[in-house]
Amino acid sequence: MGWSEWVRGAEIEPSLYASDMSRLGEEIRALLEAGTRVFHFDVGDGHFVEPITIGPIVLQWISPIVHDAGGVIDVHLMVENPAKHFRAFAAAGGDSVTFHYEAVADVAATAAAARDHELQVGVAFKPQTTPEDVAEVAGAVDLVLCMSIEPGYSGQAFMPETYERVRRLRALIPRELPVQVDGGVGVENAARLRSEGVDLFVAGSSVFEGDDPAAAYRRLTELVR
DSSP: OOHHHHOSSSEEEEBGGGSOGGGHHHHHHHHHHHTOOEEEEEEEBSSSSSOBOOOHHHHHHHHHHHHHTTOEEEEEEESSSGGGGHHHHHHHTOSEEEEEGGGOSOHHHHHHHHHTTTOEEEEEEOTTSOHHHHHTTGGGSSEEEEESSOTTOTTOOOOTTHHHHHHHHHHHSOTTSOEEEESSOSTTTHHHHHHTTOOEEEESHHHHSSSOHHHHHHHHHHHHO
């Protein structure tokens, strides 16, 4: 299976980096019961992005919870030399990995290395990178992630220029290739992003900052379906 089966029209992906880590399993189970199918797992290495976040040791504990309920885990590698980490994240239970366009010299070769580990694969690009550049290599991957903040820290404000960048990207790549947006996604912009052609909505603070992540997930889902 892959993204063509995982995406039910549109998907809100709770970003676990923003969760209460002391209650991680509990919050994942509540979100699964609310209908979550795809979880976003942010990995920062302290080099490509400043923060060091979570890694395979955390993933190996939560992946059985997600998989037993029929869900999948989308690993966002904000790291230098992402191919070095594919084996570890595949072994820990990742289903898909997304690496950054800016972090590799050869997108197609890096994508092929991910597939060697039976992973689905995406390419992400920062706000300064043009959609046109990424569209040229999109044929090598299963999704394209348009960052709507500078990658690294959760809780940043959404960049309004993302609407135009998504519009340009969507016009340049096949419709069956999912477009994902990550950063500042919430009730204020989810519906408009959907109208611009976004399929996958990474939501961190907008899901986890309140007392009821499951209710926040359901509210966002209603806006994009």
